[in-house]
Amino acid sequence: MAEPRISIVIPVYNEEAILHAAVVDLRERLAPFGWSYEIILAENGSRDRTVEIGQELALKYAGDERSQVKIVSAGEPNYGKALRQGILMARGELIICDEIDLCDADFHRRAVDILETGEADLVIGSKLADGAADERPVIRHVASIAYSGLLRVLLGFRGTDTHGLKAFRREALIDTVRACLVEKDVFASEFVIRADRGGIRIREIPVRVVEKRPPSINLFKRVPNVLKSVAKLTYAIRIRG
Numbered sequence: 001m002a003e004p005r006i007s008i009v010i011p012v013y014n015e016e017a018i019l020h021a022a023v024v025d026l027r028e029r030l031a032p033f034g035w036s037y038e039i040i041l042a043e044n045g046s047r048d049r050t051v052e053i054g055q056e057l058a059l060k061y062a063g064d065e066r067s068q069v070k071i072v073s074a075g076e077p078n079y080g081k082a083l084r085q086g087i088l089m090a091r092g093e094l095i096i097c098d099e100i101d102l103c104d105a106d107f108h109r110r111a112v113d114i115l116e117t118g119e120a121d122l123v124i125g126s127k128l129a130d131g132a133a134d135e136r137p138v139i140r141h142v143a144s145i146a147y148s149g150l151l152r153v154l155l156g157f158r159g160t161d162t163h164g165l166k167a168f169r170r171e172a173l174i175d176t177v178r179a180c181l182v183e184k185d186v187f188a189s190e191f192v193i194r195a196d197r198g199g200i201r202i203r204e205i206p207v208r209v210v211e212k213r214p215p216s217i218n219l220f221k222r223v224p225n226v227l228k229s230v231a232k233l234t235y236a237i238r239i240r241g
Helices: 019-033 050-060 079-089 105-117 138-155 170-179 184-197 219-240
Strands: 006-012 037-043 067-073 094-097 122-126 166-169 202-206
Touching (some): 006 079, 019 067, 037 050, 079 170, 105 202, 122 184, 138 219, 166 170, 184 202, 184 219
Parallel strands (some): 006 037, 122 202
């Protein structure tokens, strides 16, 4: 297969219930765009059939010269490590970071248009920006607002959202990916904040968030780990630089 123009990196963890259908649906919705792309499933420590299904999908589309599916495993439950690994193996000039329960082809189209015009090097799909529609449970929406507020206070974050959908030019941001020091849930935040502090041209666009299944990890169980990771992130950026 020739080098794809676009790489779509999707972290997956215990997603056997929706993985096959989500990938097939995403491919169908991307087909009208005529892109040459690859989908990289960045698996991280699943205990169900996620890896097996990912391998089946990779085999199913192995002969498609314009849109292959690949799977790579981080070997442990570590979202940030898996996402970073997927980005580093991506071959596309443009990289899109998606979520398996979102797979928003409309964001993909809008973000690629912005990157192609040179208006920005990093596009963030914000569920908190004006015009966004966050249709998740209220408690999760409030948690996202609180998290972004914490990043603004501690690290001077100037946007509205660091998690979720992103698209960027590989050449402009691959060194930023390599510079990130913290994994787990806050890798995405470190990536966005380092990009902002490094003068990267960033544009946020509002997105509609409708999840296909409940979160794989309970929100309240995540809070202590996220706070620890934010402390590490603050040290990594404020102290280590």
